[in-house]
Amino acid sequence: MDPECSRLLPDLCAVLADPRQLVADDTCLEKLLDWFKTVTEAESSLLLLQENPCLVELLAQVLKLQDVSSRVLSFVLRLAGLFAAQEHCFQYLQGELLLGLFGEAGPFGQAAWTVPTVRSGWIQGLHSLTQHPSALDFLEDCGAIDRVFSLQGDSSLFVASAASQLLVHILALSMRGGAEGYPRHQNGDWPLCAQKIINHVEESLCSLATSQVTQALNVLTTTFGRCHSSWTDALWVRLHPLVARLLEREPIPAAHSLVDLLLSVARSPVVCSEEGSLWETAARTLNRLSQPQAGPLILGLLKLQQCPQALRTRAFGLLLQPLACVLNATTQAPGLPGLLDGPVGGDSAAVDTFLSSKAACVGLLCQTLAHLEELQPLPQRLSPWPQAPLLGAVVTVLQLCNGCVRVQRVALDFLGTLSEGSSPPELVAQVFAVLLEYLESPDSSPMVLRKAFQTTLRWLPSSPKTPGCSELRPHTLLFLRELFPVLQKRLCSPCWEVRDSTLEFLTQLIRHWGEQADFRHTLLDSEMPELAQQLLRDPESYVRASAVTAMGQLCSRGLHAIPTSPDNPEAQQGLLGEFLHILSTDSEGFPRRAVMQVFTEWLKDGLADVVFMATVLQVVSRDLDWEVRAQGLELALVFLTQMLGQPSLHCPYAVAPREAAPLSQLPKVLQTLSRVRLLDFAFRALFDCDRPVAQKSCDLLLFLRDKTAPYSCLQEAGDSPDLASVESVLRRWRVGEQGQPLEDLEPESVLAILRSMDLEDLQDTLAESSDHVEKSPQSLLQDMLATVSILENEADCY
Incomplete structure (x- = not known):
């Protein structure tokens, strides 16, 4: 110490x-x-x-x-x-x-x-x-163990859970070193502490109080989940009859905890299931539990590769039971062969209960669809996977559950997952029809509409194309032509969440399909570009930000006037002017950040010039939002990369390989950087009060120094430039006086400044956490004593 x-x-x-x-x-x-x-x-x-x-x-x-x-x-x-x-x-x-x-x-x-x-x-x-x-x-x-037993039933759930965890810890320590010394069917000669805990668990399992049964099951669940020594197999053999006997009670006590225990034992790499007792108990549990109670057990068994096939098939049938109930109550059922062709689980009382209560029906449908979504991408899912019946069933559910938001959201999520499989064309047509219906319906809530947009995007790329043809398939093109009038209405919605979701969806459509001629013609024939541009002045900041992103995509795909395009100078200046106006005057940070992201994409695509850079950096350097300033540094690094060549591997910004600028061109490059105020912005940001901005500036200047190192070496032999004025400004910036700008820097001055600064040390300092200055134990002790001293002084003064 x-x-x-x-x-x-x-x-x-x-x-x-x-x-x-x-x-x-x-x-x-x-x-x-x-x-x-x-x-x-x-x-x-x-x-x-x-x-x-x-x-x-x-x-x-x-x-x-x-x-x-x-x-x-x-x-x-x-x-x-x-x-x-x-x-x-x-x-x-x-x-x-x-x-x-x-x-x-x-x-x-x-x-x-x-x-x-x-x-x-x-x-x-x-x-x-x-x-x-x-x-x-x-x-x-x-006598501490008895006290721990009593704390299992503590009124504080945190204390009760800690007591159960401690019992498992004691049991594992007691059995340490004797893992191989206990035959599977030998109940005697357990260590004293272990025997006491096991006896307590046995008594609790036989108790008529559900709380004690729950405590015992929780201890066993944690034991089989954490302890993977051979003695746990002997423990299961000893306690399994008592666990199985719980199924004979009416009602079954602690059903949820019982399910957790069975799954914990089934996942154990040690417990031997060769006799089938575990799977038999699991099957009996499925028969005895209600559908909501059995849901987690069904899902857990279907995820286990070692689960017997017959039990997996039975579990899958029970999982599909709520869907089958819905289908059997509609005229859709005869058209869906293969989905539980036999009785719907064989329990007519369960079916009646399911259909008699809307709350029960909604809950079970949500549980079933969520579990199916979780199973669909897994390699251990049931084979063959009934893709077509499930697709037809979820479409039917979406058609029937209009207005039930809970079911709609889960069903749309599952429908999106099913896009990864191969489906018959007639069912794909039904999918697009129900999606269009949801996108068009005035009853779709903003959340359901967002889910429908996301699901539509997942199904669109999966639409088959004619071999060798790069254009859209007629079926997809027809869907888009029907979709765009719907989107136009949504862009005019009085609900800002709807306008925002629609703009995000439009942006994704352009990213996926913007190069397709048919898509371009269809989009330009609509009013979507004009409506999106109008939303740049939306009263809601989130919508303005999404509109900026959408317009940026339209421009980069040639679906609107591009800032550097000579074809339509008035339109290009108008859009660029709107973006600069947002960057200069918008009171919210989201639209300004979106503008900077678009400007960076334009620069990467070669759609910007020196005048553009000078204008943008002049505006962004004064922004009060640190994220906007940080994005301005990203923009500056892209510009620097394009002028000087590729950065080292740690820099992700360059798009295409570029040879480094020859030494003879470096003075001209440095003069350009000074003229667009990039260096002024970067040096100022180096002393920014927000650490992420300073870090990005440090990275940028390190890149610039590395790229100019060959030229810098040639200049070292000559006279050093007069840096007094520059260093004076930098000192003022360091103490927070940010008003004075740098003069236009000569190349030699830039190189001398970069050589004189210990950027590596600054980079290490900026990488440290904010509490690195005072986090020592000595400081902690001093602070605690000082606090007491302050309190004493206050008492004396009073």
């Missing part, structure tokens, strides 16, 4: 042990505990206590206090467990001290024990302590 920390510890321990002192908040105590954990991992806990006896005095003093604060008591309990985790230190503390903290004479009668954090601290302290065989004997002698 650091000597200065050792010097401060006695004062801090005295403060913690004094109930009259107002101790620092829980965050400081957590940091203090983390520090002690780091110290004990690096050195002997026994040596630490011997060199710092104030720590032992703190533990002993807290034991004597009846009015100790709950936060200090919880901290001390956890700290004691941390020290006692090492066996030599455990022996040093064993006796009155540990018994007083964790034994029957512990803090259970104090008022602080009623606070959940104290009970949690007691459990966490025991968890830390229980790391060696000596701790197991201590637990038995002091």
Whole structure:
């Protein structure tokens, strides 16, 4: 331990042990505990206590206090467990001290024990302590295990969960080293602690109280999930009859926890299922549970490759039961062969229950569709996968559930997943028909409409094309021609979420299909480009941002006037002017960020020039949004890359390979950078108060320095330029005086500035976290003591 920390510890321990002192908040105590954990991992806990006896005095003093604060008591309990985790230190503390903290004479009668954090601290302290065989004997002698049993039913769910976790930890430690020593069918000769826990679990499984059954099942679920030694197989053989007997009760107690246990055992790499007892119990559970209760078990079994085929088939049939109920209640069912051709699960009462309650029907449909969506892309899904019946079923559900948003959202998600499979053309036509209906319907909520847009995008690329033809298939073209009038109406919707979703959908359509001649003609024949441009002045900032992105895509695809195109100078200046107006005056950050993203894409595509760069950088350098300034630096780096050649591999901005500029051209390049105020912007951003902006500026200047290094070496032999004025401006910028601009820099001045700055060191500094200055243990101890001192002074003044 650091000597200065050792010097401060006695004062801090005295403060913690004094109930009259107002101790620092829980965050400081957590940091203090983390520090002690780091110290004990690096050195002997026994040596630490011997060199710092104030720590032992703190533990002993807290034991004597009846009015100790709950936060200090919880901290001390956890700290004691941390020290006692090492066996030599455990022996040093064993006796009155540990018994007083964790034994029957512990803090259970104090008022602080009623606070959940104290009970949690007691459990966490025991968890830390229980790391060696000596701790197991201590637990038995002091009666701590019985206390843990009682805390399983604690009113605090956090405490109850921690108690169950601790029992699993004790059981695993007790069985450590004896994993191979317990035959599968031998119930005797378990270690004492393990036997006590297992007996408690057995009693709880036989209890008539559902809460106790739940506690036992949760302990077993965690055990089989975490412990993968051979003794768990013997444990399952011993307890399986009691677990199976739960299925004989009416109703089944703790059904959810029972499902969790069966799946945990089924996933265990150790438990032997050769006798089929596990799968038989799983099958019986499927028969006994209701459809909502069985849903997680059905999904879990279908994900298991080792699950027997007959059980998987049965589980899949039960999964499809809600869909079959819907189809059998409509005229659509005869047209969908292959989807549960037999009885709908064979339970007419379940079918009647399903159809009699709208809430039950909606819940089960959502569960079924969500599980099918999860299974569809998995390699272990049931084979053959009924693609066509499922597609027909989900289309039918979408047609029937108009206005039921919950079902619509899940059904659209599943419909999008089904686009990855191969489907008959007639069903694909039905898919597009129902999607168009949803996009057109005034009853579609904004969320459902967004889902419909997303699903449409997933199905459009999967539409088959004529071999050897790059244009759209007639079926897809017809769909788009029907779709565009719908989109035009949506762009005029009074709901801003609808306008926003429609613009995002339009942008994606252009990205996917913008090069297709048929698509281009169809789009230009519509009013979509004009409507999108009008939304640049929408009252909602999200819509304005989406409109900027859509217009940027239209321009880059040649579907609107491009900023550098000579074909239509008035239109191009109009659009560029609108973007610059948004960048200069929009009060919200989203549209301005969108403009910068579009400008960067234009520059990558060669659709911008020096005048454009000078104008944009002049505006963006004054922006108050750090993300806009950071995007301005990205734009500057793209421009720099295009002039100087490809950056190193860490730079993602260059689009096409480019040879480095010859040495003779570098002065001209540097003069251009100075003329467009790029260097002024980059040097100013280097001292930006927002760290991400400064980091990007540092990266840009490092790239510039590396690219100009050959020319810089040639200049070093000559006279150094006069940098006094430049350095004066940089010093002012560093202290926050950002008003004074740099003069136009000569190439030699630029190179000299870059050589004089330690950019690597600055880059390392900027990469450090914001709390790197004061996060030492010494600083923590000083802060905690200073807080107490401040409180004392306030009391004296009062």
